[in-house]
Amino acid sequence: VPDVDPGSAAPLRRGRRQRLSSPTTIHDVARAAGVAASTVSRAFTNPQRVNARTREHVFAVAGRLGYRPNPLARALPSGRTTTIALLVPDITNPFFFDLIRGAERQASAAGYTVVLTDTEESPEVEAHNVDRLRRAVDGFVLASSRLSDSRIREIATDNVVALVNRRLDDVPSAVADNTDSTRQVVEHLASLGHRSITYLAGPRPSWSNTHRWNALRDAAKRHGIAAERLGPFHPSVHGGAAAADASIGQGATAVVAFNALVAIGALQRFAERGKRVPQDVSVVGYDDIFGADFSSPPLTTVAAPIQDVGRAAIDLLLGQLDRERGGPNYRRGVALASHLRIRQSTGPAPH
Amino acid sequence: VPDVDPGSAAPLRRGRRQRLSSPTTIHDVARAAGVAASTVSRAFTNPQRVNARTREHVFAVAGRLGYRPNPLARALPSGRTTTIALLVPDITNPFFFDLIRGAERQASAAGYTVVLTDTEESPEVEAHNVDRLRRAVDGFVLASSRLSDSRIREIATDNVVALVNRRLDDVPSAVADNTDSTRQVVEHLASLGHRSITYLAGPRPSWSNTHRWNALRDAAKRHGIAAERLGPFHPSVHGGAAAADASIGQGATAVVAFNALVAIGALQRFAERGKRVPQDVSVVGYDDIFGADFSSPPLTTVAAPIQDVGRAAIDLLLGQLDRERGGPNYRRGVALASHLRIRQSTGPAPH
């Protein structure tokens, strides 16, 4: 690569981005190929509507010139950015890894880019991010949204939205259904002789939190077992420590934590406080995250096909996008079943 | 849920995005404020270059109309997207959480959006993602890139890039420096009576892998200790199982794993194979990830301020962007020191 053309003193570096050689445009290709710019455009966006020979010629020239369509310029007139925003409340929660990966893969497969933002458990940050990305994406996947129902409806009015782990009329959603798996949890604990279950609650705005608690309370009632609720606690290992202390104060023998982070935090705190798991207290957590299988002791969890949930959410979103363009594939929502995965943190009730 | 509004036959849904009321533009504001569109534009991008009174008036009108600048339209003429791409080789590796969060926070603080992509340990996917995002972002942060030096140089020629955990002349980078912490590892193991250390290698294209192995070999030599290398292994818990088996075959008494995922996988495999840690074999891993503190036994690790590394990488990138616009704050690179965090996976050499 020759360093600099000695003939040109100052030029070559005009424009605002000095070292970036100004990229090949549709016009460069058109000129070099001896066709109109619109033909080049069509060749790329609607190949079947241009003569096979000219099309191949255009592609050849474009390839030779290293032409790459500018996604921004493409998005402006069409309104379509082929970008999807994925909002999660806590990017450091391993629960979201698989969700993110599933969503990313499904989106990539469809030619979409996903921009990921961390809302840090704050409804305000979440709303602000939506606002900021509004015109830069084709739609939003709100995962475990902390926004109010009304705020979500509002957003869904003038944006394409799919929800994850949240149910709301008229807004498509992909959720992990914990109804049956929670029943399994209750029966598992009941069979071990537990007469009372303490739920360590997560964030109030979390739909999953309510869903899980309701399922637990109902199943417990059906089995004639007491169900208590403590919290809410921050959905992290730190929150788990607080939750453990609270449950000790309450004399719990079996706790079911809002999520595995809280459960793992509780496990650690129980150990510090001299409570043996599962001899003194049994611990169950939702979400079979990384680490749940090697905690001390390994954690009994409710496992959901979360990568599939991520995929489904993207499908729901793309379905709506297609519907807007007249496509038929639009679904109201999906619920994927989860199941109990028994490990060593649950055992017979004490006494 | 009412199925369909019976009152509206077909209308209400015109344009390509039916239910989206066409958003307020700069022209709407201009008209309503009785000024030229360019004045509205200036008011938002260069406030000090428009009369204070008109500026306030424009803002008032814009606020009343709910005007939001369209980032795409803004990016087209200016070439600036205020978006940064962050590429990581494995989004499910907890190591990257804090990196991502640090980068995200620093970027947001500067008004930038980050798009995150998972390259799944593949140089091809990585190169492809760069290519695809080329014109949609202002710059790239390549974290633990799996690309070759020459490919990275090539990319850095016509893109703004910052590297994480990779050193390369002329390309700014933020790295966790493991030189001193690796010396600490060697001295720690030596003081426990180990005479030989086995390194469980990570991906060949990983700079960290080479960096760590070199540091280990050098420190071992200085202490008159043997250093062996096994691998490469896939940088995951699965790779760790293979690594454990290999090290058992080799009779290792002290292993240092490329990363904590491999170390945790090895821990599990050692347990399955009846090897006690640390009585039979000591285990150390790089990266003090989520889970390292509650594995069985808790893992001795090399901990780095990885969130700060993420921040630094963004700073490096923004520094270059500013330099392109004439700003001075441009730095070649930063190296943040890491340190040994001793837990229970290391102990006296057997015999």
Place this chain on the structure above:
DNA sequence: TTGAAAGCGCTAACAG
């Protein structure tokens, strides 16, 4: 300090 005008690179009618 402000307005008019010319694009940024691409898409999408509309003719031909």
Place this chain on the structure above:
DNA sequence: CTGTTAGCGCTTTCAA
């Protein structure tokens, strides 16, 4: 099947 022509919403000279 292909070319011409208008923009998409905004920025940015250039004059006034």
